[in-house]
Amino acid sequence: MKLSKKNIIYFILIIAVAYFIAGYQLPYYIQKPGGADALNPIIHVENGYESEGDMHLVTVSGLQATPLQYVWAKLAPHNDILPIEEVFPEGTSQDEYMKAQLHVMESSQEAATVVAYQAAGQDIEISYNGVYVASVVKGMPAEGKLQIGDRITGINGMEIQEAEQLISYVEGKEAGDTITIDFKRDEQALSTDLKLEAFEAIDNKVGIGISLVTDRSVAVEPEIEFSSGNIGGPSAGLMFSLEIYDQLTEEDLTKGYQIAGTGEIDYDGNVLRIGGIDKKIVAADKEGIDIFFSPNEHGADNSNYQIAKQTAEEIGTDMKIIPVDTFAEALAYLENL
DSSP states (O other), X not given: OXXXXXXXXXXXXXXXXXXXXXXXXXXXXXXXXXXXXXXXXXXXXXXXXXXXXXXXEEEEEEEEOOHHHHHHHHHXXXXXXXXXXXXXXXXXXXXXXXXXXXXXXXXXXXXXXXHHHHHTTXXXXXXXXXXXXXXXXXXXXXXXXXXXXXXXXXXXXXXXXSXXXXXXXXXXXXXXXXXXXXXXXXXXXXXXXXXXXEEGGGTTEEEOSEEXXXXXXXXXXXXXXXXXXXXXXXXXXXXXXXXXXXXXSSSOTXXXXXXXXXXXXXXXXXXXXXXXXXXXXXXXXXXXXXXXXXXXXXXXXXXXXXXXXXXXXXXXXXXEEEEESBHHHHHHHHHTO
């Protein structure tokens, strides 16, 4: 059968429309429920103990929207559509953003290791290598001078080992003061002068417009290995610490249950708020999780726990939602099962 010129044009138009609907990327980012992966294959403590049940980390899935995906996300529950600049600040590529998120993940793993090994009474040694730049705020002094992944080693001639040192030093300054930042980029030692400005959004506190991640090296005995791949961010911290502790100690902490949760953990074992808690509840329920730990935020209004509990009621899950403020609280709950 011969194709007429008119039919060929129609065919080309159909292909073009189909490509646009399915492949054209809109300036929006979709966040939706991800997965609930067992941690046993991800964390390996040398000669660690095995358990009958499993600990799980829970993820939020994200992607830049196509027209078709945009419409579907509008209709689907627990899908958020965000302007792309809210996820990837202007001037920051998706690769740069992911690199920063992986640095945050490494920091989360280290904090979880410290908390778990100390709780289990195991040998641990911590050394400090400076502070990574995790993000740069558009329009603030650091823009164009510092980049994501830069390692800050000093300020005004003072050696910097932890993010808290730099934050504390800057808090003692005033808007208009100039500071000298020493840093490394691709192993090259560099220096830059920055004038402090006030942030109206945070009560006019002064700063240069960066977020930081402390670069620590943690040596432990027995040794530990992580295989988290391209999973980024800090929110698996609590579950990392519980899985590590479970492998370090003879008692089966899981008691045969499927246990998940979320929450950033700091080096003192405090469990901190994270984003996307509703999506993580949905993902955990689909995986058949029995117990889910959620940051309680000391009972604050609209806490992660309150949102988690509300979402659990909406989807009708039998999963138990447990509020925690510390690693010790989660550990005590599991020990008393």
